[in-house]
Amino acid sequence: MNALEIKNVSKVYANAKVALDNVSLDVPEGSFFALLGPNGAGKSTLINILADTVNASSGNVSLLGRNLFHERAWCKRRMGVVPQEIAFDPFFSPREILKFSRGMYGQKADDAWVDELLERLELSEHAHKITRQLSGGMRRRLLVAQALVHRPKLIILDEPTAGVDVELRKRLWDFMRELNAAGTTILLTTHYLEEAEELCDRVAIIDQGKVITSRPMKALLGEVASSSLCLSYDKPLQFSEEDKAVLTDFSPRVCDHQLCLTLHSQGKSLNFDAAYQAAMQRFGPPAGVEIRQEDLEDVFLRLTGDKI
Amino acid sequence: MSHFNIIGTWTLFQRESRRFLRVKMQTIVAPALTAILYLIVFRYAMGDRQVPSLDVDYFSFLIPGLMMMTMLQNAFANTSSSMVVGKIMNVHVFLLMSPISAGEAIFAFLAAAVLRALVVGSILLLVLLPFSELALTHVWMILFYGICGSLIMASLGLIGGMWSKTFDDMAMVNNFIIMPLTFLSGVFYSVTQLPPFWQAVNAWNPFFHLIDGFRHGFIGTGDSDPLQSMGAVAALTVVAVLSSWYLWRIGWKLKE
Numbered sequence: 001m002n003a004l005e006i007k008n009v010s011k012v013y014a015n016a017k018v019a020l021d022n023v024s025l026d027v028p029e030g031s032f033f034a035l036l037g038p039n040g041a042g043k044s045t046l047i048n049i050l051a052d053t054v055n056a057s058s059g060n061v062s063l064l065g066r067n068l069f070h071e072r073a074w075c076k077r078r079m080g081v082v083p084q085e086i087a088f089d090p091f092f093s094p095r096e097i098l099k100f101s102r103g104m105y106g107q108k109a110d111d112a113w114v115d116e117l118l119e120r121l122e123l124s125e126h127a128h129k130i131t132r133q134l135s136g137g138m139r140r141r142l143l144v145a146q147a148l149v150h151r152p153k154l155i156i157l158d159e160p161t162a163g164v165d166v167e168l169r170k171r172l173w174d175f176m177r178e179l180n181a182a183g184t185t186i187l188l189t190t191h192y193l194e195e196a197e198e199l200c201d202r203v204a205i206i207d208q209g210k211v212i213t214s215r216p217m218k219a220l221l222g223e224v225a226s227s228s229l230c231l232s233y234d235k236p237l238q239f240s241e242e243d244k245a246v247l248t249d250f251s252p253r254v255c256d257h258q259l260c261l262t263l264h265s266q267g268k269s270l271n272f273d274a275a276y277q278a279a280m281q282r283f284g285p286p287a288g289v290e291i292r293q294e295d296l297e298d299v300f301l302r303l304t305g306d307k308i
Numbered sequence: 309m310s311h312f313n314i315i316g317t318w319t320l321f322q323r324e325s326r327r328f329l330r331v332k333m334q335t336i337v338a339p340a341l342t343a344i345l346y347l348i349v350f351r352y353a354m355g356d357r358q359v360p361s362l363d364v365d366y367f368s369f370l371i372p373g374l375m376m377m378t379m380l381q382n383a384f385a386n387t388s389s390s391m392v393v394g395k396i397m398n399v400h401v402f403l404l405m406s407p408i409s410a411g412e413a414i415f416a417f418l419a420a421a422v423l424r425a426l427v428v429g430s431i432l433l434l435v436l437l438p439f440s441e442l443a444l445t446h447v448w449m450i451l452f453y454g455i456c457g458s459l460i461m462a463s464l465g466l467i468g469g470m471w472s473k474t475f476d477d478m479a480m481v482n483n484f485i486i487m488p489l490t491f492l493s494g495v496f497y498s499v500t501q502l503p504p505f506w507q508a509v510n511a512w513n514p515f516f517h518l519i520d521g522f523r524h525g526f527i528g529t530g531d532s533d534p535l536q537s538m539g540a541v542a543a544l545t546v547v548a549v550l551s552s553w554y555l556w557r558i559g560w561k562l563k564e
Contacts, residue, residue, distance in 0.1 A: 014564065051404070073313065074407075087401060092323075104313075105406060108315065146402070
């Protein structure tokens with residue numbers, strides 16, 4: 001079953017800005033799903049529609065088989081959202097906030113779970129402070145704890161690691177991996193693409209309110225990402241028209257001392273040996289050889305033609 | 309699972325009540341001090357002066373009015389400040405994201421505001437009662453007006469809070485709408501002392517009916533017809549509560 005089925009969702013804001021244009025996405029249950037896109041692509045709008053802080057202009061969403069717009073309360077109890085903007089209630093301490101949050105989701109108090117969350121998100125020491133005294137990183141972790149306190153089946157994280165240092169980020173992701181392994185579906189937006197590549201098994205890229213691609217991470221990297229054979233030489237290469245014609249199958253690129261030949265791109269595969277031999281014949285034995293694989297960031301930049 | 313989110317509503321009610329208990333100085337001690345100041349100024353400066361047209365001394369006339377005015381202001385403050393702080397700190401998103409329906413949210417917010425009004429009103433009464441000859445003549449009337457008035461003001465506070473983008477907007481609602489209406493409602497004087505034109509105008513001021521009716525519960529007499537006034541107050545309560553519920557439901561100024 002799909003944890004989320006988003007069907008033809010559009011959002012036009014009051015100022016006529018089209019934030020989402022007929023977006024359809026399936027998030028399989030149990031997946032660790034990366035929703036990527038440049039700034040202003042519509043990621044947060046989509047998440048806010050799921051979270052019920054923005055109304056969709058049209059379309060439909062189902063969560064674990066139920067209609068999100070018609071059975072809001074049922075769906076909300078199974079969903080935990082970490083909003084992008086840091087927000088906290090200045091009157092209460094982290095522990096109180098977590099207790100209230102759990103109660104508001106209709107669940108009986110569970111101090112053990114609250115303690116565990118505080119512990120895992122490294123907030124135990126600060127559990128009794130007034131939230132005003134917490135640092136930016138602590139506040140963001142509190143947001144994560146708040147989204148988890150009612151044990152949702154689907155966790156939605158909108159840029160949860162912005163402003164969180166590397167060490168903590170790693171521990172936060174370890175925690176998310178554990179939850180995912182225990183069956184929780186995780187939908188994540190982030191600007192750290194290497195994190196997404198490492199963590200997520202599915203990925204969707206949206207740009208200007210439209211879905212560009214949505215597929216398993218492996219498939220995206222296997223089919224869309226290209227790989228190249230890069231040969232480096234001792235001296236700068238002179239690249240003639242004839243060289244170009246001979247190597248044309250490999251879409252050669254020359255930069256100073258280096259020649260790169262494409263082995264795999266858009267489902268087309270070429271032989272390593274053939275590429276190596278062809279290069280040898282034109283330029284002689286290289287000083288160094290390297291296989292270069294496009295990573296998620298390269299693919300992302302190519303597909304969106306944009307900055308992250 | 310119950311159809312209603314009872315735990316959620318109860319939690320929200322607790323959150324909204326703890327908020328005012330956390331700032332006891334402003335919410336409980338300050339009104340008590342104000343009451344003492346009123347006592348000194350009016351009880352001793354005005355002496356045993358009688359209110360024209362009503363057979364009561366001025367101090368006994370004044371206490372219920374002050375009490376009601378304070379209750380109304382506190383009910384308004386509880387919901388409006390929570391909404392404005394929530395919007396400015398962006399915490400209202402947690403409420404929107406939670407499985408608490410519009411009806412449940414309104415219920416919790418209004419209940420907490422009414423509780424605050426009753427607590428503050430009781431403190432004032434406890435401080436002032438020993439110094440006056442006031443009796444609780446019609447308790448049901450006191451409760452009817454006290455609770456309806458608090459509900460109306462708490463609903464207006466919610467609506468004002470939803471509308472306001474800043475603390476300044478909220479202060480504007482408070483200073484330009486709420487304050488004038490309360491001051492002109494006959495807290496400090498009997499409206500029969502006004503010229504006929506202003507009496508007619510005042511008949512349309514809901515605060516006048518709230519305060520006059522509330523006072524009637526204590527002193528057993530008032531400036532307006534109790535039945536008519538109770539009908540108007542009950543109707544206004546329903547309209548105010550339903551409006552705040554409806555606006556919450558459609559996410560007025562809360563959701564894009």
